[in-house]
Amino acid sequence: MIKETGRVIALEPDGLWIETIQRSACHSCAVQKGCGQGALARFAGKPAAIRVLPGDCDLRNIRPDDQVVIGIPEDVLVHGTLLIYLLPLLMLVLGALVASTVSMSDVVVAVGAILGLLAGGMAARLHSILNKNNDRVQPILLERLSALGHS
Numbered sequence: 001m002i003k004e005t006g007r008v009i010a011l012e013p014d015g016l017w018i019e020t021i022q023r024s025a026c027h028s029c030a031v032q033k034g035c036g037q038g039a040l041a042r043f044a045g046k047p048a049a050i051r052v053l054p055g056d057c058d059l060r061n062i063r064p065d066d067q068v069v070i071g072i073p074e075d076v077l078v079h080g081t082l083l084i085y086l087l088p089l090l091m092l093v094l095g096a097l098v099a100s101t102v103s104m105s106d107v108v109v110a111v112g113a114i115l116g117l118l119a120g121g122m123a124a125r126l127h128s129i130l131n132k133n134n135d136r137v138q139p140i141l142l143e144r145l146s147a148l149g150h151s
Helices: 037-043 074-102 106-130
Strands: 002-011 016-019 047-052 065-073 140-146
Touching: 002 047, 047 074, 065 074, 074 106
Parallel strands: none
Antiparallel strands: 002 016, 002 065, 016 047, 065 140
């Protein structure tokens, strides 16, 4: 389970909205100071709000501004990453290969590759839309850490 700490910003009857700070992985990167990603992440470390399911936690004890821990299974993250990044790239290669069987013209192959990339992106988007209410791929509330805004 991959865990992240966040702050409750809103409550719903069947879930809650959590604000987390997007962080970069620069502290573990070998390049560190050699690229601008770390500077951008420090400058624009923007909060992200995500909807979280209650899991086994009782929402009656949760209030806005509480610090909570949320989690998502590792396999969901890995499968999602492969779907979003790898599927469009594979479709790009497949589109280029199919186009090259039609014509060896560079323009035709490039158009086939672009069409494959777009088809892969649309397939990933369609999968996302079809699974947006799938409880298995939603983050869940694991625990309440502290109450900040009240006693």
